[in-house]
Amino acid sequence: MGESLLNESPGGRIPQAQRLRDLLEDAIVEGHYAPGDRLDPEALARQYQCSRTPIREALTQLAASGMVKVAPKRGTFVARLGVTELVERFEVMAELEGMCGRLAARRITDKTLTALQGAQADCRQCMLEEDVNGYYYKNGEFHRLIYEASQNTFLAQEARRLHAMLKPYRRLQLHARHRLESSWCEHERIVTALTTGDADTAQRELKDHVLLQGERFNDLVASMQHLGQTRA
Known part of the structure; x- marks a missing residue:
């Protein structure tokens, strides 16, 4: 399910982070990530062929919307709704x-x-x-x-x-x-x-x-x- 973001519109991190958020939202809703799965920024950066900065921004947005939960010193985990x-x-x-x-x-x-x-x-x-x-x-x-x-x-x-x-x-x-x-x-x-x-x-x-x-x-x-x- 990897997808390159290199062809996204130029400019910078905000459009790329939004696109990443959309991709991750879809992946969570569609069950590619199960409830409780840990989302590793380094692995996601490799998967989506981008730097870790937009990945972190996308995860922050997802945490604000309740799609993921951040556990201090443990990482970010999927909180998919039943x-x-x-x-x-x-x-x-x-x-x-x-x-x-x-x-x-x-x-x-x-x-x-x-x-x-x-x-x-x-x-x-x-x-x-x-x-x-x-x-x-x-x-x-x-x-x-x-x-x-x-x-x-x-x-x-x-x-x-x-x-x-x-x-x-x-x-x-x-x-x-x-x-x-x-x-x-x-x-x-x-x-x-x-x-x-x-x-x-x-x-x-x-x-x-x-x-x-x-x-x-x-x-x-x-x-x-x-x-x-x-x-x-």
Whole structure:
């Protein structure tokens, strides 16, 4: 599963560290690293053909999101979520996003609404190009703006923290067939509710957009299995 990063865009360590984080997130979610596995920076640097500096940066980001745990004097270890933990966190994430949507419908500024509409336009372009990774990043900006629009610093902080923890799983959801289109359509309903100030609809649409249940849960599990088999 090694992959060279020598062809990444020039500039420096931040883009490379982000790419490494993405690769490691995928590897953890797909089961290439089991819960409790130690991630050795030197071995990872050889595997991904890069220096240890971006590896350390990527591991720090993963630790902040809860994907790995750092044990003093022992190293960094995978802390992969089990199915029950994953469902529980998506349930909480759905409630937090719903709260953000309800508050944002009442408090969003014209400036933030314009930025949100811009992020939605970017998502549409990625959808049309079938650019899953591009959509993933623009989708993150879309949700960040809604957290900001709630104008509740504590709520936004908690939403961002849990969003970061669930990032690799949310990205895998996008690999399901037609998920980009359905996600973008859900965004459209959210933007409409926020534009018209419909707090009840904004809350409901955001909860439904995030909640992991039924076919969406099955699609996520299937995506994890398929990508794991492909990498293997």
